Every structure is written in structure tokens, then in C-alpha cells.
Amino acid sequence: MSPDRPTKDPTPPPGGNGGDEEPITREAYVAMHGDPRFVELKKRLYAFVFPMSIAFLAWYLLYVLMSAFGRDVMGVVLFGNVNVALVFGILQFLSTFGIAVLYTNYARRRLDSQAVELRDELHHSATEKEGGR
Amino acid sequence: MMFAQEAVETVSDSSRIVTIVLFVLMITATLGVTVWASRNTRSATDFHSGGRGFSPLQNGLAIGSDYMSAASFLGIAGMISLFGYDGFLYSIGFLVAWLVALLLVAELLRNSGRYTMGDVLSYRMQQRPVRTAASVSTIVVSVFYLLAQMVGAGALIALLLGIQPGETFLGMDAPTAKIVGIVVVGLLMTVYVTFGGMKGTTWVQIIKAVILMAGAALLTVLTLSLYGFNLGALMSDAANASGQEGFLEPGLRYGVEVAGDPVQTLWNKLDLISLGMALVLGTAGLPHILIRFYTVPDSQSARKSVNWGIGLIGTFYLMTLVLGFGAAAIVGHEAITAQNAAGNTAAPQLAQAVGTSIGGDLAGSVLLALIASAAFAAILSTVAGLVIASSSSIAHDFYNSVLRKGKATGTEEVKVARLAALGVGTVAVVLAVFAQNLNVAFLVALAFAIAASANLPTLLLSLFWKRFNTAGALAGIYGGLISAVGLVFFSPVVSGSENALISTADFAWFPLPNPALVSVPISLLCAVVGTLMSKERDFDKFAMLQVRALTGAGAEKAAKH
Numbered sequence: 001m002s003p004d005r006p007t008k009d010p011t012p013p014p015g016g017n018g019g020d021e022e023p024i025t026r027e028a029y030v031a032m033h034g035d036p037r038f039v040e041l042k043k044r045l046y047a048f049v050f051p052m053s054i055a056f057l058a059w060y061l062l063y064v065l066m067s068a069f070g071r072d073v074m075g076v077v078l079f080g081n082v083n084v085a086l087v088f089g090i091l092q093f094l095s096t097f098g099i100a101v102l103y104t105n106y107a108r109r110r111l112d113s114q115a116v117e118l119r120d121e122l123h124h125s126a127t128e129k130e131g132g133r
Numbered sequence: 134m135m136f137a138q139e140a141v142e143t144v145s146d147s148s149r150i151v152t153i154v155l156f157v158l159m160i161t162a163t164l165g166v167t168v169w170a171s172r173n174t175r176s177a178t179d180f181h182s183g184g185r186g187f188s189p190l191q192n193g194l195a196i197g198s199d200y201m202s203a204a205s206f207l208g209i210a211g212m213i214s215l216f217g218y219d220g221f222l223y224s225i226g227f228l229v230a231w232l233v234a235l236l237l238v239a240e241l242l243r244n245s246g247r248y249t250m251g252d253v254l255s256y257r258m259q260q261r262p263v264r265t266a267a268s269v270s271t272i273v274v275s276v277f278y279l280l281a282q283m284v285g286a287g288a289l290i291a292l293l294l295g296i297q298p299g300e301t302f303l304g305m306d307a308p309t310a311k312i313v314g315i316v317v318v319g320l321l322m323t324v325y326v327t328f329g330g331m332k333g334t335t336w337v338q339i340i341k342a343v344i345l346m347a348g349a350a351l352l353t354v355l356t357l358s359l360y361g362f363n364l365g366a367l368m369s370d371a372a373n374a375s376g377q378e379g380f381l382e383p384g385l386r387y388g389v390e391v392a393g394d395p396v397q398t399l400w401n402k403l404d405l406i407s408l409g410m411a412l413v414l415g416t417a418g419l420p421h422i423l424i425r426f427y428t429v430p431d432s433q434s435a436r437k438s439v440n441w442g443i444g445l446i447g448t449f450y451l452m453t454l455v456l457g458f459g460a461a462a463i464v465g466h467e468a469i470t471a472q473n474a475a476g477n478t479a480a481p482q483l484a485q486a487v488g489t490s491i492g493g494d495l496a497g498s499v500l501l502a503l504i505a506s507a508a509f510a511a512i513l514s515t516v517a518g519l520v521i522a523s524s525s526s527i528a529h530d531f532y533n534s535v536l537r538k539g540k541a542t543g544t545e546e547v548k549v550a551r552l553a554a555l556g557v558g559t560v561a562v563v564l565a566v567f568a569q570n571l572n573v574a575f576l577v578a579l580a581f582a583i584a585a586s587a588n589l590p591t592l593l594l595s596l597f598w599k600r601f602n603t604a605g606a607l608a609g610i611y612g613g614l615i616s617a618v619g620l621v622f623f624s625p626v627v628s629g630s631e632n633a634l635i636s637t638a639d640f641a642w643f644p645l646p647n648p649a650l651v652s653v654p655i656s657l658l659c660a661v662v663g664t665l666m667s668k669e670r671d672f673d674k675f676a677m678l679q680v681r682a683l684t685g686a687g688a689e690k691a692a693k694h
Contacts, residue, residue, distance in 0.1 A: 030677070060229045068387075071384055093451065123686065
């Protein structure tokens, strides 16, 4: 999709998106949007990212609220110099790393191959229509 | 405590020489990279997105670099050294924010956009008004952020070279050195971007990330070694040396409890929540972060690069925690505030003290020079990222799509982007020189607040809300932008308090220095109401955007070299 690079970099369409020429038609996209496989892909993505986003935002908000209004609890020393506030903070780090790992595994298992399959299908049917271009 | 004497000493000549040699080495290396990159930058894709050929690790390093500015390296270490726990609290917001980018933004943006944030925002909408709005918001966020970095840079370079008030160095006194610092940084960032484009900028950022991570890791290990790798001992020393109650608990810097003034106490606490909101929602709306996702070949690489970024940034902030506590324990509160009231030199001071106590004066000088250079690199690469974000948006969104209705060639667009970089660089230098004595620390938080209010809600609605339309996008962007800037203007940051920009006047009726708590809901409301009031709807376009975003069909490919 990046044929004659050096000097001629054809103008982007007004949409400014897409390749230099858009081989996939509007109809093909709209049809794909209704395809049960796409609906399933979308459902899988949403089923992970939305609940997880709400969860980590709530978890972070709890941390900030506790830092502002729950200082008695945050100041409780657990052992040595380690208090609840420090543990809570470190847990925010760990949960961030953990969610990143969880999402990556989920996407690899449940999203990537499906997405690639649908993408290739759209590209193939577009090329065929244009006469094996 | 026991090392305090060495630390108060001013920077020695030997250290200055090492520092300057390292500065020059780094500038030479980065300029060399820029020259190389300029030879490989021809098309618009090369200039705006570095040819989309970077690996996830490379982009992850560059993401870390964009993010770990001097403000967050020196600023957070300093904040921890002076206020203990609250500096850590700040860094947590910065890190958690990356989950928004990872889960909701990075991959979808990579698949559906081309060069800028405006590409995705305007995809379903009327091009010209939405692109104009996206461009305005990109430039406002970037320039505020840039200004904060540049003003900080000037002061920092004077401090890193150890030029005290009343002293001269190479014939420069401290104020002159500040201006020279601003101009040098401005010149370098403009050169990186104008000649090297995204390729040059990314390589400068990769170099910086390696230097910064290595420098911080070395200093962390050395600091811990002084305490026999006993973190508990370091913390108790830090808490004792700080001389402050509750050093290891929240509340010394944010959400401060004012005795006998429950109203102010409540405002302070709400301000902490407002700040947390801006940090966590702002990151995924920062234009210079968003365009980084375009530099990799596909959405899977975008995901991996965010993961690298999260790993690097998280590790870095954990090290910063050690450095901050180390500075509090080893350098001490007084010595830190004597150099810089905000604690910005705590990390370099720690480097000198640790080096000296391990290997004598020379080691102290070398370690100080190393950390100073890492901080200098941090300044350079972050500002370069901001300049390229603004110039790409000016050239691609405004010049090409708005002025030329999408008819400009790639070559023309690159030419305009280079001119725009020159313009942005010049404006930033001039503004920074004028603003150098103002307290601009609030500008970074403001940039995050605008990004959280104007950019993120519209970006998410664009990707996920079928009914969303042009009127909604415009209302969301301008509503968020105006409310965030407006509320700060009427806050104690600008007037009505001792440390305000205009301390002689008082028109502060909005009590929170951080506006996000109010401006994010305002922006969302504007976007929803604006959408519903307009009849425009294009569900086909939404279907196209979603299919492209989720599957990667029709996505921009890497340039082949």
C-alpha cells in the first residue's frame, strides 16, 4: 500500500484516513459491520475493555479518595515503616502491570486472529473486485 | 544525615567540565542521528510517523521518553524528597493512566488514523470544523506543556551547571545562563524536528530513554547500597531527616488539612481528586503521546509498545521513590530547599552526595554530571515530541485539510510541517524567555486537564458512540478547552493568593487549582447535548470507522525502504 514512495506521496482523501486509494468500498465495510463474526469480535473486545476500565478507574478513585478522606486508615502502620498508604500505592502499580498482562493475553487469545481473518477477507474481496490488482 | 556536609557544597569545576563534556557528547550524538534521519525523511509518512517502521520496544522506549520529562524525573523525585508520600501519589496517577491508553485508545487509533489525533476525531464528521478544533486543542495542550518544560529547562541548566546567584560561569551569571539554556534547548528541539522529523525525534527519544533509565538505575542501586539494600532503613532515615510528621503518609502536599478552616480543607481535598482525574484521563488525550502509536507497523505493535512503556515508566517511578527518599535521607531537607525551593535539584544533589560518599569527590562529580546529563536529555526529547505533535497537526489538520481541502501533496505537507516546527520553536522560546520568572509549574497539570477534558471524551465518543456527530465533537472539544482554561484563569493559581501569577489582584472565584473535576463533566455534557441537538447522523461512517478500528482493514502500512 505504499507504492511510489519517495517524492510522490499522493494526497490523502479528505477523510485523511485510509490508504492512498481506498480499495474497500463503503458497502463492504457496512456489510462487515453487520457480519455475525464482527459482532462477536466487538462483543469480545467490549466485554473485556469496558468492565476492566470501570474496575481500574474505580480502584484508582478509591485510592485517591482514601488519600484525601481516609488518612486515618492510610496511616495505619502494618510493619516496620510500611503503612497502608504505601501498600495501597504499590498495589496500584501491581494492578496496572497485572491488567496490562491480562489484556495482552486476552487480546492474543480472543481478538487477534479473528481481527486478522476479517481484515484479510475485506482486503481479498476488494482486490478480487478490482480484477486481481 | 551523615553525608549532609558534602552535599551542600556547590558544584565543583571538575564536575562542570564533566557535565559539559557529556552535554556536548549527547548533543553531537543526537544531531548525528538527526542528520541521518533527515536523509531518510521524504514522504509525509516519514515526517509525521517515522515511516511506521519502529519496533514495539523502540516505540515503547520513545513513549517512556515522551512521558518521563525532566518535570517528572526531577519534579517527582524532588516532591518525594520534600513531601514524602504525596510525590509517590502523583506518580501513581501518571502510571495508571496508561491503562486508558492501552485498553481504549492505542490500537483503535493506530488502525483508524493516519498522522494525527484529528484523523480519528474527524473521520465521521465534517472535516474542516472538526480538524480545526482538533488542531487548536493539540496546539494549546502542546504549547502549555512545552512552555512548562522550557521554563524549567532554563532554570535547570543554570542549576545543573551549578551557577549560583552572583556567580558567573564562562562570563554568564545565573539569569543569562537561564536564557541561554532556553535558547539552546529551543534551537536543538527545532533542529531535531525540522530536519529529523518523527524518525529523528524517535531516535533522540530512544537514546534519552536508555540514558535516563541507566542513570536512574545506577543511582538507585548506589543509594540502596549505602543502606545495605535495606529499604526500611532508608525510609525511616528519610522520615526522620525530613523533620515532618506524616512524611510517609498522604497529605503534606495535596489535600492539605488547614487547621480551623474546614472549607479550605475540603477544597484542598477536592483539588487532590481533581488532580488525580486529570492525570489518569489526560495521558490518553495528549497529542504527542497519541501520535506515537502511528510509528509502529500495526495495532498489535501499538499494544506491545504501550506494554513496554508501562513497564519502563512503572519501573522508573519505583526507582524515583527510592531516589526521593534517598535525597530526603542523605541530602536533607535544608540542603535541597537551599538549592531550589521546589526540590527540582534533589536527584542531582543526591547523585553528588552518593558518589562522594562511595568514591570521593571525583566520583561525586562524575555521578552528578551523569544525572545532570540524563536530565538534560529528558528535557530535549520531551520538547522535541511536543514540537512534532504541534507541527504535524498544523500541517496535516490545518494546512492540508482545512486550507487546502485535502489537496496538498505529501511534499507540500512536509514543507509546511517543517516551517511549522520552526514557528512553534520560535514562539516557545520567546514565550519561555518572557515567562521564565513566573511560576509555571501549574502548566503541566493544566495541559493534562485540557487533554482530559477536550480530547479524551471526544476521542472515546468518536470511537464508541454511534450517534456522535460534528456538533457534538465541536461542543466537546471547545467546551472542554474553554472550561479547563477558564476555570484555571479564575482559580487561585492566577490570582488572589501569594504564589499566584497576578498576586496583586483577586478575581479567583473557582477554588480548585486543578479544573478537571468540573471541566471533564462539562465537556462530556457539551458533547452529548451538542450531538442530540444536531440532526446529523451517519451510521454508515460509524460502521466504517469501527470495522477499520477493530480489524485493521484499510489501516496505514509501514513504509517500505
